[in-house]
Amino acid sequence: MSPARGGEPASKRPRPQTPAELTDQVTGLPGLKTWPRVYAVIVVSFLIWVALLYLLGKVFP
Amino acid sequence: MSLLDFIVLFSSILGIAVYGTWRTRHRDNLKAYLKGDERQGWATIGLSVMATQASAITFMSTPGQGYEDGLGFVQFYFGVPLALVIIAAVFLPMYRRFNVYTAYEFLGRRFDGKTRLLGAGLFLLQRGLAAGITIYAPAIILSRMLNWPLNLTIVLAGVVAIVYTTAGGSQAVSLTQKYQMGVIFAGMGIALIILLIKLPATLPQALTVAGAFNKLHAVDFSTDLRQRYTLWSGLLGGLFLQLSYFGTDQSQVQRYLTGSSLRESRLGLMFNALCKIPMQFTILLLGVLVFVFYQFEPQPVVFNQTAWHAALQHDASGRMQKLDQQFRVLHAQKEHWLNAWLQAKREGDPAAARNARAQAEAINQESEAVRASATDALKTVSPLTAGKDSDYVFITFVLEQLPHGIIGLLIAAFFGAALSSKAAELNALASTTTIDFYQHLLKTEATGAHYVAASKWFTIFWGLVALAFALFASFADNLIQAINIIGSLFYGVVLGLFLVAFFLRRVGGTAVFWAALVAQVVVLGFHFFGNVSYLWYNLIGCAVCVVLSLCLQALLGFEPLPASPPAETSVPAGKAGSAE
Numbered sequence: 001m002s003p004a005r006g007g008e009p010a011s012k013r014p015r016p017q018t019p020a021e022l023t024d025q026v027t028g029l030p031g032l033k034t035w036p037r038v039y040a041v042i043v044v045s046f047l048i049w050v051a052l053l054y055l056l057g058k059v060f061p
Numbered sequence: 062m063s064l065l066d067f068i069v070l071f072s073s074i075l076g077i078a079v080y081g082t083w084r085t086r087h088r089d090n091l092k093a094y095l096k097g098d099e100r101q102g103w104a105t106i107g108l109s110v111m112a113t114q115a116s117a118i119t120f121m122s123t124p125g126q127g128y129e130d131g132l133g134f135v136q137f138y139f140g141v142p143l144a145l146v147i148i149a150a151v152f153l154p155m156y157r158r159f160n161v162y163t164a165y166e167f168l169g170r171r172f173d174g175k176t177r178l179l180g181a182g183l184f185l186l187q188r189g190l191a192a193g194i195t196i197y198a199p200a201i202i203l204s205r206m207l208n209w210p211l212n213l214t215i216v217l218a219g220v221v222a223i224v225y226t227t228a229g230g231s232q233a234v235s236l237t238q239k240y241q242m243g244v245i246f247a248g249m250g251i252a253l254i255i256l257l258i259k260l261p262a263t264l265p266q267a268l269t270v271a272g273a274f275n276k277l278h279a280v281d282f283s284t285d286l287r288q289r290y291t292l293w294s295g296l297l298g299g300l301f302l303q304l305s306y307f308g309t310d311q312s313q314v315q316r317y318l319t320g321s322s323l324r325e326s327r328l329g330l331m332f333n334a335l336c337k338i339p340m341q342f343t344i345l346l347l348g349v350l351v352f353v354f355y356q357f358e359p360q361p362v363v364f365n366q367t368a369w370h371a372a373l374q375h376d377a378s379g380r381m382q383k384l385d386q387q388f389r390v391l392h393a394q395k396e397h398w399l400n401a402w403l404q405a406k407r408e409g410d411p412a413a414a415r416n417a418r419a420q421a422e423a424i425n426q427e428s429e430a431v432r433a434s435a436t437d438a439l440k441t442v443s444p445l446t447a448g449k450d451s452d453y454v455f456i457t458f459v460l461e462q463l464p465h466g467i468i469g470l471l472i473a474a475f476f477g478a479a480l481s482s483k484a485a486e487l488n489a490l491a492s493t494t495t496i497d498f499y500q501h502l503l504k505t506e507a508t509g510a511h512y513v514a515a516s517k518w519f520t521i522f523w524g525l526v527a528l529a530f531a532l533f534a535s536f537a538d539n540l541i542q543a544i545n546i547i548g549s550l551f552y553g554v555v556l557g558l559f560l561v562a563f564f565l566r567r568v569g570g571t572a573v574f575w576a577a578l579v580a581q582v583v584v585l586g587f588h589f590f591g592n593v594s595y596l597w598y599n600l601i602g603c604a605v606c607v608v609l610s611l612c613l614q615a616l617l618g619f620e621p622l623p624a625s626p627p628a629e630t631s632v633p634a635g636k637a638g639s640a641e
Contacts, residue, residue: 024323035327036581039146042334046142050292051337053279060272 062460062468069469073244074476078225081237085229091509094230094516095162097319105239106329107616109316109485110307111336112238112245117199117479118544119344120249125451127348131276136290137545137596138341140299141307145334148308149327151563156314157323162496164314164559171562172570174501178579180558181497184311185490187551189523191544192486193530196222198452199479200531205367205456215531218476222483223524223546227517231492234484235319241477248474249344251467252459256350259462261357265406266403273402273418276349286593298596301603302549312489314480323381356399362388362435365585372442381442384435391428395421411486487527491519499608549595550588553602554580560603561610567619568610576610 025035032038062070092098101109126134160165163362165184169177177203200215225233270278281291288294307313307330320326362385363369373381404418436450459471495516504511554577584602587593614620 024326024327027328029306029328035150038331039150042142042146042331045335046139046338049342050139050280051130053342056132056268057272057278057280060268060277 063465066469066472067478069466070473070476071628073470073473074221074480077237077477078221079476079478080240081233082225082228084236085233089510089513090518091162091512093232093316094513095488095496097230097232099319100321101319101329102321103325103328103332105235105336106317106326107332107336108315109235109319110329110333112242112478113312113316113485114306114482114493115194115245116482116544118195119341120245120475120478121198121201121455122452123341123344124348124351124455125453127345128352128454129277129348129451131274131349132279132345133290135279135301135338135342135345136281136292136295138303138338139292139295140297140301140303141337142334143296143306144300144303144307145330149306149330149334150332152308152559153317153326154323154328155563156318157326161318161351163311163493164309165311165493165497167556168562169497171234171397172573176558176570176574177497177501177579179574180309180555182629183551183555183581184309184493186312187547188312188486188490189526190530190547192483192523193533194544194547195479195486196481196527196531199476201452201456202614205365205453208367210324210530211261216528217529218479219483219524222480222487223521226487226491226524227521227615230426230513231315231319231488231560232518234488235316236479237484238481241481244470244477244556245474248471249347250464252424252471253343253347255463255467256354256458257552258346260350260354262353262403267353269403269406270356270399271349273422274368275350276291284598286304289594290598294594294596298598298600301376301599302545302558302596304561305552305603306548307380307600309555309559310444310489310552311493312485312549315492317344325386348455351454354458354462357396359389360392360507361457362432363450364450364457365439366453366457368443369439372439375585376438381435384431384438388428388431388435391424391431394426395428399425401480440479462615464554481529485616487520487524489569491516494519513552513620539625545565546588546595549598550584551581551602553599553604556599557603557610560607566622568614569617569620572613572617573606573610573639576608576613579609580605590627 025036027033027035029038032041079274090098123134156164156167159167159170161170163181165177165181168180196215196219200211204211204214225237229236229609257264262270268277277594282293283291284293285291286294317329320329346409361369367382376382398421402414402421405411405414416577429638432450456475463471495512499515499519500507500512504515547561557580558573558577561568580602583605584598587598587601588595
């Protein structure tokens, strides 16, 4: 962050990604190797829950 | 409560607290004290994030909400999954890359010192106000169960959290939360099983009764802005609330900053994204089933029986006695017609079923009116009666219907939930005060051990502030809504600050600072003079902050895009290197 932008001065230059950070990009989950896939599963499960909750009110009116 | 209940209660609560304090002793390293040495795995983080949000209010007040209003409150959590996805994808990598201790430290790196202080200040104000209410909730339990003065129980409930949070810092919080969640899951699970066993009807019959009284209408597609909980207010307004709460509230940010890696922190958040709605649904369903249970079992006209019996002594007109009698008669009639309805359904007699159901519904309306009159009568005789009656529904069921030993476990679950969220709040308040105010403004050059000591003193300070505020929280209506209204007053604006920080790289500190102040005034204006659901405050505050910051920056002239990604921050000054 440059001082000209008004940000507080930083004491280090940007550093390259470490091996740990590179491995962070892998989820380690079976069948869901990338984070976008994990996020997609979350969204789909949410939609399923909304549908089930809606149906609950319809089945027992 | 029996001796067995007290043994289960105090051994679990104090045992967890003592163990957590002992395991995390000798935390003189600032990084260890505030970030738990960044060694936590995803499961600990996931449970910690869950425990921080799910306070005693969740487990006491939410079943009561289910009892009164049904499942509709689940919509409040519809914004959680998407919010956590956004945080995992955008916020978390930034925080880790900048190696921040607090979320507001990031604002200082991105903008300037005054914006950092504004963000931190709004957090301290909002969380400081809420902290008192989250101490108050478990104090009600003790007060009712032991017949102790409420103020005494408030002080006792707060002291345990203050002690182990001060002693062990962030790691003590994470460690104790893991075991507290275990107690909570065990207690609530057993309560649900026993309730299902005790229900004088099968589960489908119970759901049929619940549906007849409109308790199962979980998803509301209404676009009326005055409706508190709808699909849209939960998804849109709730998204902004949850984004701000999980992404910018230090009490949550601090939990996932303890992760050993970005991957572990992300998985911890995804655990919550997957489990939050099912968990809240289950708690609300518990309340709905308690409602069904009390349609077939004797139910008090007012669940706060301690206050009711005390007020009866001063009921000179006899009005309360009459209302009680009237309610018993109506309840017996309703039970008769409900049984007739279920019998007619079993026998396949639709006409009789329709008639019996209509009778039951009509009597239910009458009995609800009597309950409302009884609550009014109670407040007339005893104006200082604490909270809303629905807050006492589940604890009444627990104390009167569950076996001894399990009662102690449930009470321990309530306390565990209170202590877990209280500890995280105190830890966050102390961290923000230490890093964003004390170290940043007052004492910029000191050792890590000095800042650890300062953090401990600030933990005690905020604990005492929360206690003091709790002593005046008796007048808060339904507790869980009070907490969320307070949050919504400030969260939208804070979220606006962070969204500008992340996505509008050409907007600077001056524009966003003044935009945030104006946005805060607008939100307060809506609260005191407007007529919209509080969930929309988050969207309003955030939108005004973002749009106005763009407009102001346009007047000032947009800043050039930085040539390289923002540099990392250093750890706080004070020789807090690896040796600490």
